[in-house]
Amino acid sequence: MRRDVTAIVRRRGAGHDGGRPAPRRHRAHGPAIAHSGVAHLLLAVALARGLAWPAVASQAEAASLAFPAAADARVEEERPEANFGADPGLRTDGGGDPEVRSYLRFDVGGVAGRVSRATLRLYVAAGGETADGPQVYRAGNDWREADVTWNDQPAPSGAIVDDAGAIAEEGWLELDVTRVVDGNGVYTFALFPQSGDGANFHAREADYPPQLVVATGDDRGGGPLVSTPTPPPGSGGDGAAIRASVETTPVRHGDDAADDAAVWIHPTDPGRSAIVGTDKLGGLAIYDLAGEELAYYADSTPNNVDLRYNFPVGGERIALVVTSDTDTDSLRAYQVDPATRELDDVTVRPIDVGIGVAGLCMYVSPVSGRYFAFVGDSSGTVQQWELFDDGTGKVDAAKVRTLSVGSTTEGCVADDGTGDLYVAEEDVGIWRYGAEPEAGGERTEVDAVGGGHLTADVEGLAIYYGGDGGGYLLASSQGSDEFVVYERRGGNAYVTTFSVTAGAVDGVSHTDGLDVTNAALGVAFPNGLFVAQDDRNGDDxxxxxxxxxxxxxxAASPPLAVDTGWDPRRVGG
Incomplete structure (x- = not known):
């Protein structure tokens, strides 16, 4: 469905604030608009003068600034050499129609403190509604409003930032761009269509110019400009809802097939890092950071997966991936080829562990530098196997320890810095053991099902590494569709709980395996990445x-640490 975007300009009507149509309380995502008449008028004056307008902050250290677009323009596939920078309308359209995209650039300055929220606001023109609004991407800043065309438009970078969904006419559309706005700087956003039902917006030349609202400190949206609910005192941010931004291609098998994931970090180009994911009914998949499947290995039925760097084999140091194969109750080992992001099987033999394997995690001893794999089963047995080069450039293993946890266990994670092993006993809770083979069976309870913060089953575990022993232990509380965060150091004190809800993609439910990394993974995930298996992925x-x-x-209160300094690629090296 195509519309003439020039018809949207300067539509006025009676009973409007300051001679302009009163914006409706409509949004795709983000906080609700709550302008008073005075604030609305002052904001309009500030934006008309090209100034950032500070919203009234709830605390002295918190503030919100609304920045006008410094440049905006649409580009049209049908007229690839035409420039529309001076037009008063922005538009997205696609599907069976020639595609139309729009670009907006903002110059952000005067922001002090941590950015707690950033919202891109667009006014939907009369007749500009759509059943499926645009997706937002970050894009390069090397374009000029007066010159940009379809043929030389800036390329989008990274993953989808937000997705509008259905939007109504004559109201403000809000898009959450927090994850790509981290302070002062220049930001370009690209609006890409998702259907042939086009959408029209006011450009900066029209009555309601686009805005980028940046909230800092404890202000998640500001006073009269933007408002958000405040957690009750002492809540600690429990139950915070986070939106997923990328999803992988569905696994190749139906029913309960996807299970566990591990993040592999490229040795020289973190933007080319990958996710190794298990399809436990038939193979192992490799995905890029956009979620696209790069490779698939239908050689086993892997339940869990983990990896470590710098494993010595064949005179080289390799990134070693290990899986638990439920079909043969054995361990499989693979080498990552950084040039192709593909896997090579380097197992010398089927490493039969003698129990019905399910859970698996790896460990590099900070004491000896030796490499280990832990495997667990439905009886509560956990075995520790040492991994080594068999002398021919292949990987073999020998059992060095057995633990009796009590009942079904799958999720586990070992801390390469502290030497701790965490095991999830599904119906009971989380236990902390020593990870060294000589540590024995002594253990400490971290948290419990029922009387603690967990709801059975307790599934995947992962560690977010920070500097100086800091960081977090994360657990999948599968029965509540939540994730629980604990301190990594000390007694693993409870920190917060969060869930992953629908955003650019659908939310996460009933998670089995998960992984997290603090590493900066290029423009897509510059401050680290969390990956979770999703049990109910719509119709797919x-x-x-x-x-x-x-x-x-x-989203946590107080905020969790963001520390990209610790490099897992140095462990074992």
């Missing part, structure tokens, strides 16, 4: 959801 097969770590950190 199960898959994995990707969430920027800084989104999780920012």
């Amino acid at each position: 097969n199960q898959n994995f959801k990707l969430v920027p770590w800084d989104d999780i950190a920012r």
Whole structure:
């Protein structure tokens, strides 16, 4: 459906504030608009003068600034050499129609403190509604409003930032761009269509110019400009809802097939890092950071997966991936080829562990530098196997320890810095053991099902590494569709709980395996990444959801740490 975007300009009517149509309380995502008449008028004056307008902050250290677009323009596939920078309308359209995209650039300055929320606001023109609004991407800043065309438009970078969904006419559309706005700087946003039902917006030349509202400190949206609910005192941010930004291609098998994931970090180009995900009914998949499947290995039925760097084999140091194969009750080992992001099987033999394997995690001893894999089963047995080069450039293993946890266990994670092993006993809670083979069976309860913060089953575990022993232990509380965060150091004190809800992609439910990394993974995930298996992926097969770590950190109260300094690629080297 195509519309003439020039028809949207300067539509006025009776009973309007300051001679302009009163914006409706409509949004795709983000906080509700709550302008008073005075604030609305002052904001309009500030934006007309090209100034940032400070919203009234609830605390002295918190503030919100609304920045006008410094440049905006649409580009049209049908007229690839035409420039529309001076037009008063922005538009997205696609599907069976020639595609139309729009670009907006903002110059952000005067922001002090941590950005707690950033919202891109667009006024939907009369007749500009759509059943499926645009997706937002970050894009390069090397374009000029007066010159940009379809042929030389800036390329989008990274994953989808937000997705508008259905929007109504004559109201403000709000898009959450928090994860790509981290302070002062220049920001370009690209609006890409998702259907042939086009959408029209006011450009900066029209009555209601686009805005970028940046909230800092404890202000998640500001006073009269934007308002958001405040957690009750002492809540600690429990139950914070985070939105997934990327999902992987569904696994190739239906039913309960996807299970666990591990993040592999590229040695020289973090933007080319990958996710290794298990399809436990038939194979192992490799995904890029946009969620696209790069490779699939239908050689086993892997339940869990983990990896470590710098494993010595064949005179080289490799990134070693290990899986638990439920069909043969054995361990499988693979080498990552950084040039192709593909896997090579380097197992010398089927490493039969003698129990019905399910859970698996790896460990590099900070004491000896030796590499280990832990495997668990439905009886509560956990075995520790040492991994080594068999002398021919292949990987073999020998059992060095057995633990009796009590009942079904799958999720586990070992801390390469502290030497701790965490095991999830599904119906009971989380236990902390020593990870060294000589540590024995002594254990400490971290948290419990029922009387603690967990709801059975307790599934995947992962560690977010920070500097100086800091960081977090994360657990999947599968029965409540939530994730629980604990301190990594000390007694693993409870920190917060969060869930992953629908955003640019659908939310996360009933998670089995998960992984997290603090590492900066290029423009897509510059402050780390959280990955979780999703049990109910709409009408599709199960898959994995990707969430920027800084989104999780920012939602907690007080915020969690964001520390990209620790490099897992140095462990074992």
